[in-house]
Amino acid sequence: MQLNSGNYLQIDELLNAQELSAILNLINQAGFSDGKSTASDAAAGVKQNKQISAENNFQAQQIGQIVSQAISRNRRIQSAIFPKIILPPLVSFYEPGMHYGTHVDSPLMGTQFTIRTDVGMTLFLSPPESYEGGELEVITEAGTKLFKPTAGAAVIYPTTRLHQVLPVTSGKRMAVVTWMQCAIRDSGQREIIDQINQVLDQMGQAEHKETRLVLQQVYSNLIRMWAEL
Numbered sequence: 001m002q003l004n005s006g007n008y009l010q011i012d013e014l015l016n017a018q019e020l021s022a023i024l025n026l027i028n029q030a031g032f033s034d035g036k037s038t039a040s041d042a043a044a045g046v047k048q049n050k051q052i053s054a055e056n057n058f059q060a061q062q063i064g065q066i067v068s069q070a071i072s073r074n075r076r077i078q079s080a081i082f083p084k085i086i087l088p089p090l091v092s093f094y095e096p097g098m099h100y101g102t103h104v105d106s107p108l109m110g111t112q113f114t115i116r117t118d119v120g121m122t123l124f125l126s127p128p129e130s131y132e133g134g135e136l137e138v139i140t141e142a143g144t145k146l147f148k149p150t151a152g153a154a155v156i157y158p159t160t161r162l163h164q165v166l167p168v169t170s171g172k173r174m175a176v177v178t179w180m181q182c183a184i185r186d187s188g189q190r191e192i193i194d195q196i197n198q199v200l201d202q203m204g205q206a207e208h209k210e211t212r213l214v215l216q217q218v219y220s221n222l223i224r225m226w227a228e229l
């Protein structure tokens with residue numbers, strides 16, 4: 001049972017070793033361009049990085065498929081986030097001197113189709129000891145939170161929050177960034193559903209049979225009440 005909020009979810013092994021190396025190979029085959037091209041006017045002023053965008057880029061599309069599969073099979077993400085649509089990802093690259101200053105992500109994104117961005121996800125690709133700085137900092141309801149997990153780990157956070165990537169001072173930081181529209185839009189409602197699901201997971205199948213049934217009913221009925229498809 002996770003007592004911390006499902007609204008700031010860190011998944012330590014979203015990717016397995018093969019998926020991580022497949023993504024790194026695909027990145028080697030593709031070229032980076034200036035990150036400002038996909039930022040809104042407000043964000044472009046503070047965005048200083050390089051990126052590969054999935055639009056018209058074969059390798060980025062392949063990366064998107066690997067990431068989507070990893071998201072689909074991850075039980076924590078399914079329980080806490082309810083992803084309905086996942087945007088084709090961006091691969092971002094920061095070397096010394098680069099950063100992405102405090103900004104808010106666009107509420108609606110996508111070119112082939114538009115989604116409402118309910119949560120953002122950073123999938124870290126570089127070992128944390130290989131670069132200095134480059135933390136993802138999110139200004140949460142309870143103060144700032146810094147994330148710099150291992151390669152293959154992901155952080156998912158509500159897109160309602162201001163956030164930044166702190167300057168990289170040595171080494172290279174590579175990450176896959178994407179956004180999702182959730183079947184349950186409200187993060188407070190998602191948290192309730194996630195908590196019930198985790199309690200159900202911990203109750204034995206045999207014991208508490210009646211209680212479990214009632215809780216399953218509450219769980220299902222709340223999803224019916226809150227999900228938009």
Ligand SMILES: O=C(O)CCC(=O)C(=O)O
Nearest residue numbers: 092105122136165175177
């Ligand atoms: O690279 C990151 O961790 C986040 C990047 C970001 O905030 C963005 O692309 O909007």
Ligand SMILES: [Fe+2]
Nearest residue numbers: 103104105163
């Ligand atoms: Fe952002």
